Amino acid sequence: MINKTIILDLDDTLYCEHDYVRSGFEAVAHYIAGHSEFTPNHIYNQLIAYWQERGRGQVFDLTCAFFHIDDIDIAELVQVYRFHTPSIQLYDDAVQFLDDANMRKLPLGLITDGTSITQWNKIKALQLVDRIEAIVVSDDLGGSACWKPNKAPYQLALKQLDKLPEQCIYVGDNPHKDFITARKLGMETVRIVRSIGDHMNTRLDKAYEADWEIHALTELIDRQGT
DSSP states (O other): OOOOEEEEBBTTTTBOOHHHHHHHHHHHHHHTTTSSOOOOHHHHHHHHHHHHHHTTTTHHHHHHTTTTTOOOOOHHHHHHHHSSOOOBBOOOHHHHHHHHHHHHTOOEEEESSSSSHHHHHHHHHOOOOOSSEEEEOOOOOOOGGGGTTTSSHHHHHHHTTTOOGEEEEEEETTTTTHHHHHHHOOEEEEOOOOOSSTTOOOOOOGGGGGGGSSTTTHHHHHHHOO
Protein backbone atom coordinates (compact mmCIF):
# COMPACT_ATOMS: atom_id res chain seq x y z
CA MET A 1 0.00 0.00 0.00
CA ILE A 2 1.04 3.61 -0.51
CA ASN A 3 3.15 4.72 2.43
CA LYS A 4 1.36 8.04 2.88
CA THR A 5 -1.63 8.66 5.13
CA ILE A 6 -4.83 8.57 3.10
CA ILE A 7 -7.70 10.99 3.68
CA LEU A 8 -10.92 10.00 1.97
CA ASP A 9 -14.04 11.67 0.70
CA LEU A 10 -17.32 9.87 1.53
CA ASP A 11 -20.08 10.25 -1.07
CA ASP A 12 -19.37 8.29 -4.27
CA THR A 13 -15.92 7.46 -2.92
CA LEU A 14 -16.71 4.90 -0.23
CA TYR A 15 -20.31 4.13 -1.21
CA CYS A 16 -22.76 4.95 -4.00
CA GLU A 17 -24.62 8.17 -3.20
CA HIS A 18 -27.46 7.19 -5.53
CA ASP A 19 -28.20 4.41 -3.04
CA TYR A 20 -28.60 7.06 -0.36
CA VAL A 21 -30.99 9.02 -2.57
CA ARG A 22 -33.13 5.92 -3.12
CA SER A 23 -33.07 5.18 0.60
CA GLY A 24 -34.18 8.72 1.38
CA PHE A 25 -36.94 8.62 -1.23
CA GLU A 26 -38.23 5.39 0.29
CA ALA A 27 -38.47 7.09 3.70
CA VAL A 28 -40.24 10.08 2.15
CA ALA A 29 -42.63 7.83 0.22
CA HIS A 30 -43.70 6.08 3.41
CA TYR A 31 -44.17 9.44 5.14
CA ILE A 32 -46.37 10.78 2.33
CA ALA A 33 -48.33 7.53 2.20
CA GLY A 34 -49.08 7.90 5.90
CA HIS A 35 -50.71 11.24 5.15
CA SER A 36 -52.58 10.28 1.97
CA GLU A 37 -54.45 7.46 0.25
CA PHE A 38 -51.55 6.58 -2.06
CA THR A 39 -49.24 3.59 -1.58
CA PRO A 40 -45.53 4.00 -0.70
CA ASN A 41 -44.56 2.10 -3.85
CA HIS A 42 -46.61 4.37 -6.11
CA ILE A 43 -45.13 7.48 -4.51
CA TYR A 44 -41.59 6.08 -4.54
CA ASN A 45 -41.77 5.29 -8.25
CA GLN A 46 -42.88 8.85 -8.97
CA LEU A 47 -40.05 10.29 -6.89
CA ILE A 48 -37.57 8.17 -8.83
CA ALA A 49 -39.10 9.18 -12.16
CA TYR A 50 -38.80 12.91 -11.41
CA TRP A 51 -35.26 12.47 -10.07
CA GLN A 52 -34.14 10.71 -13.24
CA GLU A 53 -35.91 13.23 -15.43
CA ARG A 54 -35.06 16.52 -13.69
CA GLY A 55 -32.54 15.89 -10.91
CA ARG A 56 -33.08 16.18 -7.17
CA GLY A 57 -33.91 19.88 -6.86
CA GLN A 58 -37.72 19.94 -7.09
CA VAL A 59 -38.54 16.26 -6.67
CA PHE A 60 -40.70 16.66 -3.57
CA ASP A 61 -42.61 19.64 -4.95
CA LEU A 62 -43.26 17.90 -8.25
CA THR A 63 -44.36 14.67 -6.63
CA CYS A 64 -46.78 16.37 -4.24
CA ALA A 65 -48.21 18.35 -7.17
CA PHE A 66 -48.56 15.15 -9.20
CA PHE A 67 -50.63 13.51 -6.44
CA HIS A 68 -52.49 16.77 -5.65
CA ILE A 69 -51.18 16.75 -2.09
CA ASP A 70 -51.19 20.25 -0.67
CA ASP A 71 -51.36 19.65 3.08
CA ILE A 72 -47.76 18.47 3.55
CA ASP A 73 -45.06 21.07 4.05
CA ILE A 74 -42.14 20.37 1.71
CA ALA A 75 -39.81 21.29 4.57
CA GLU A 76 -41.18 18.28 6.46
CA LEU A 77 -40.20 16.00 3.59
CA VAL A 78 -36.72 17.50 3.46
CA GLN A 79 -36.35 16.74 7.17
CA VAL A 80 -37.55 13.16 6.69
CA TYR A 81 -35.00 12.74 3.89
CA ARG A 82 -32.12 14.25 5.86
CA PHE A 83 -32.85 12.56 9.18
CA HIS A 84 -33.71 9.05 8.00
CA THR A 85 -31.51 6.09 8.84
CA PRO A 86 -30.05 5.20 5.45
CA SER A 87 -29.92 1.77 3.89
CA ILE A 88 -26.49 1.94 2.23
CA GLN A 89 -23.35 -0.16 2.07
CA LEU A 90 -19.70 0.30 1.27
CA TYR A 91 -18.39 -0.51 -2.18
CA ASP A 92 -16.68 -3.91 -2.23
CA ASP A 93 -13.34 -2.29 -3.06
CA ALA A 94 -13.81 0.15 -0.16
CA VAL A 95 -14.32 -2.77 2.23
CA GLN A 96 -11.17 -4.43 0.93
CA PHE A 97 -9.19 -1.19 1.17
CA LEU A 98 -10.36 -0.41 4.71
CA ASP A 99 -9.73 -3.98 5.85
CA ASP A 100 -6.19 -3.84 4.49
CA ALA A 101 -5.47 -0.46 6.08
CA ASN A 102 -6.92 -1.51 9.44
CA MET A 103 -4.96 -4.79 9.37
CA ARG A 104 -1.78 -2.78 8.82
CA LYS A 105 -2.87 -0.32 11.55
CA LEU A 106 -2.55 2.57 9.12
CA PRO A 107 -4.38 5.71 10.26
CA LEU A 108 -7.01 7.04 7.86
CA GLY A 109 -8.92 10.29 7.59
CA LEU A 110 -12.27 11.27 6.14
CA ILE A 111 -13.65 14.67 5.11
CA THR A 112 -17.25 15.01 4.01
CA ASP A 113 -19.61 17.86 3.14
CA GLY A 114 -23.34 17.98 3.69
CA THR A 115 -25.83 18.63 6.48
CA SER A 116 -24.22 17.34 9.66
CA ILE A 117 -26.97 14.94 10.78
CA THR A 118 -27.21 13.51 7.25
CA GLN A 119 -23.50 12.82 6.95
CA TRP A 120 -23.20 11.37 10.44
CA ASN A 121 -26.14 9.06 9.74
CA LYS A 122 -24.29 7.82 6.66
CA ILE A 123 -21.05 7.38 8.62
CA LYS A 124 -22.84 5.38 11.31
CA ALA A 125 -24.77 3.27 8.78
CA LEU A 126 -21.49 2.39 7.06
CA GLN A 127 -19.85 1.62 10.44
CA LEU A 128 -16.90 3.90 9.74
CA VAL A 129 -16.41 5.33 13.23
CA ASP A 130 -14.26 2.39 14.35
CA ARG A 131 -12.42 2.11 11.03
CA ILE A 132 -11.31 5.69 10.39
CA GLU A 133 -9.28 7.58 12.95
CA ALA A 134 -10.04 11.17 11.92
CA ILE A 135 -13.56 11.93 10.71
CA VAL A 136 -14.37 15.52 9.80
CA VAL A 137 -17.90 16.57 8.82
CA SER A 138 -17.24 20.06 7.49
CA ASP A 139 -20.73 21.27 8.39
CA ASP A 140 -19.79 20.90 12.08
CA LEU A 141 -17.12 23.59 11.67
CA GLY A 142 -19.52 26.43 10.88
CA GLY A 143 -22.11 25.37 8.35
CA SER A 144 -21.86 25.31 4.58
CA ALA A 145 -19.31 28.15 4.58
CA CYS A 146 -16.81 25.56 5.85
CA TRP A 147 -17.55 22.96 3.21
CA LYS A 148 -14.85 22.05 0.70
CA PRO A 149 -12.95 23.75 -0.89
CA ASN A 150 -12.63 25.71 2.40
CA LYS A 151 -9.29 24.77 3.93
CA ALA A 152 -10.66 24.33 7.47
CA PRO A 153 -11.77 20.67 7.19
CA TYR A 154 -8.47 19.68 5.58
CA GLN A 155 -6.50 21.43 8.30
CA LEU A 156 -8.55 19.79 11.05
CA ALA A 157 -8.07 16.34 9.54
CA LEU A 158 -4.31 16.94 9.36
CA LYS A 159 -4.30 18.09 12.98
CA GLN A 160 -6.26 15.06 14.16
CA LEU A 161 -3.95 12.73 12.24
CA ASP A 162 -0.84 14.65 13.38
CA LYS A 163 0.42 14.74 9.80
CA LEU A 164 1.92 17.32 7.47
CA PRO A 165 0.15 17.86 4.12
CA GLU A 166 3.02 16.31 2.18
CA GLN A 167 2.61 13.13 4.21
CA CYS A 168 -0.98 12.68 3.00
CA ILE A 169 -2.99 11.76 -0.06
CA TYR A 170 -6.52 13.05 -0.50
CA VAL A 171 -8.90 10.78 -2.42
CA GLY A 172 -12.21 12.08 -3.76
CA ASP A 173 -14.49 12.13 -6.80
CA ASN A 174 -15.57 15.75 -7.32
CA PRO A 175 -13.08 18.03 -9.09
CA HIS A 176 -15.25 21.07 -8.39
CA LYS A 177 -14.15 21.06 -4.75
CA ASP A 178 -12.12 18.03 -3.66
CA PHE A 179 -8.62 18.64 -4.99
CA ILE A 180 -7.80 22.32 -5.46
CA THR A 181 -7.36 23.12 -1.77
CA ALA A 182 -5.72 19.80 -0.95
CA ARG A 183 -3.13 20.50 -3.64
CA LYS A 184 -2.58 24.08 -2.46
CA LEU A 185 -1.92 22.78 1.03
CA GLY A 186 0.66 20.35 -0.35
CA MET A 187 -1.20 17.05 -0.40
CA GLU A 188 -0.98 14.55 -3.22
CA THR A 189 -4.45 14.05 -4.74
CA VAL A 190 -6.21 11.08 -6.30
CA ARG A 191 -9.50 11.11 -8.16
CA ILE A 192 -11.65 7.99 -8.09
CA VAL A 193 -13.83 7.68 -11.18
CA ARG A 194 -16.63 5.19 -10.71
CA SER A 195 -19.16 3.85 -13.19
CA ILE A 196 -22.02 5.61 -11.36
CA GLY A 197 -21.90 9.08 -9.83
CA ASP A 198 -22.81 12.72 -10.25
CA HIS A 199 -19.28 13.73 -11.28
CA MET A 200 -18.05 10.74 -13.28
CA ASN A 201 -18.01 12.70 -16.56
CA THR A 202 -16.88 16.07 -15.13
CA ARG A 203 -13.62 17.42 -16.52
CA LEU A 204 -12.22 20.76 -15.36
CA ASP A 205 -9.11 22.89 -15.66
CA LYS A 206 -5.89 21.20 -14.54
CA ALA A 207 -5.83 23.23 -11.31
CA TYR A 208 -9.05 21.52 -10.19
CA GLU A 209 -8.12 18.00 -11.20
CA ALA A 210 -6.24 15.42 -9.13
CA ASP A 211 -2.64 14.37 -9.64
CA TRP A 212 -3.76 10.92 -10.81
CA GLU A 213 -6.84 8.74 -11.20
CA ILE A 214 -8.04 5.34 -10.08
CA HIS A 215 -11.22 3.33 -10.64
CA ALA A 216 -11.19 1.34 -7.40
CA LEU A 217 -9.71 1.98 -3.96
CA THR A 218 -7.90 -1.35 -4.16
CA GLU A 219 -5.53 0.30 -6.63
CA LEU A 220 -4.09 2.16 -3.64
CA ILE A 221 -3.12 -1.15 -2.02
CA ASP A 222 -0.78 -2.24 -4.78
CA ARG A 223 0.59 1.12 -5.88
CA GLN A 224 4.04 1.89 -4.50
CA GLY A 225 4.37 5.25 -2.79
CA THR A 226 7.38 7.49 -2.40
